[in-house]
Amino acid sequence: MTANKKKGTETGGRPSWPVAAIYEDAETRKAATEFCDALARRYWSEYDFDLSWWTLAQLKEKAFDTEITAKAAAANVIIFALRPQGDLSVELKSWIEAWLSRRGEREGVLVGLNDPGAGLSGTMSDKFVFLRNAAHRYGMDYLTEVPQNMARSFPDSFESYTKRAESISSVLEEILHRQLPPPLLP
Numbered sequence: 001m002t003a004n005k006k007k008g009t010e011t012g013g014r015p016s017w018p019v020a021a022i023y024e025d026a027e028t029r030k031a032a033t034e035f036c037d038a039l040a041r042r043y044w045s046e047y048d049f050d051l052s053w054w055t056l057a058q059l060k061e062k063a064f065d066t067e068i069t070a071k072a073a074a075a076n077v078i079i080f081a082l083r084p085q086g087d088l089s090v091e092l093k094s095w096i097e098a099w100l101s102r103r104g105e106r107e108g109v110l111v112g113l114n115d116p117g118a119g120l121s122g123t124m125s126d127k128f129v130f131l132r133n134a135a136h137r138y139g140m141d142y143l144t145e146v147p148q149n150m151a152r153s154f155p156d157s158f159e160s161y162t163k164r165a166e167s168i169s170s171v172l173e174e175i176l177h178r179q180l181p182p183p184l185l186p
Contacts, residue, residue, distance in 0.1 A: 017047045020075040024056050024082050031113045032081035038146045039077070056082075059095060069095070073102035081113040084125040093130060100138040110135035115144045 021036065023029040032053075040049055052071050059068070072078055088096075115128040135142040 014046060014048050016050050017077065018050045018052070018071065018075040019077045019079070020052045020054070020072050021079040021081065022054050022056065022059065028081035028083060028114065029053075029055075032079050035079060035081070035111065035113055035146065042146055056092065059092060060089065069099045069102065072099040075108065077109045077111065079111040079113060080127075080131055082127050084114055084116045084127065087126040088130055096131075096134055100134055100140075103138060103140075105139060107139065107141075109141045109143055109147070111143050113144065 019036065019039070021032040023032045036049070036051060043049075052075070054068060110131060112128045112131045115125065115132075117124050117128055117132075132142045141147075
């Protein structure tokens with residue numbers, strides 16, 4: 001996960017990091033709460049977290065509410081705690097595209113909790129495929145767990161981008177060394 005400390009609002013010497021969590025039901029809210037607790041435990045000394053919570057039902061009712069869309073667009077971390085089954089509604093997909101397009105070119109993280117494709121099970125969920133693709137289209141990292149490091153900041157120079165392109169992050173290292181099971185033959 002990348003962070004730009006200049007983007008947050010300073011509170012008590014620590015930057016404020018807006019975090020938005022969207023959940024489906026009580027069980028997925030619990031997963032989002034556990035994720036946020038782990039995020040806070042790991043980074044409490046570095047960041048102040050400003051949390052916003054919405055259910056899928058609230059988003060369906062207020063999908064194009066400007067305040068919710070603005071908060072989601074401003075979030076450095078947005079968490080989707082969803083059940084793997086089913087697909088996202090057309091309205092929700094439109095809302096996701098709307099707030100992502102409002103982010104501009106800011107880096108950030110989209111978290112897909114309960115993503116069955118994150119393990120070696122080989123199963124895919126249309127919900128999480130959509131979220132993963134949307135995150136990548138808009139230049140966000142897609143994660144399924146609390147990252148080991150959030151505190152990297154990249155200067156805007158050619159040399160820094162060259163150095164970044166040549167480095168292998170922990171996420172890339174994991175991808176390069178993950179052994180996937182062979183595909184099932186019909």
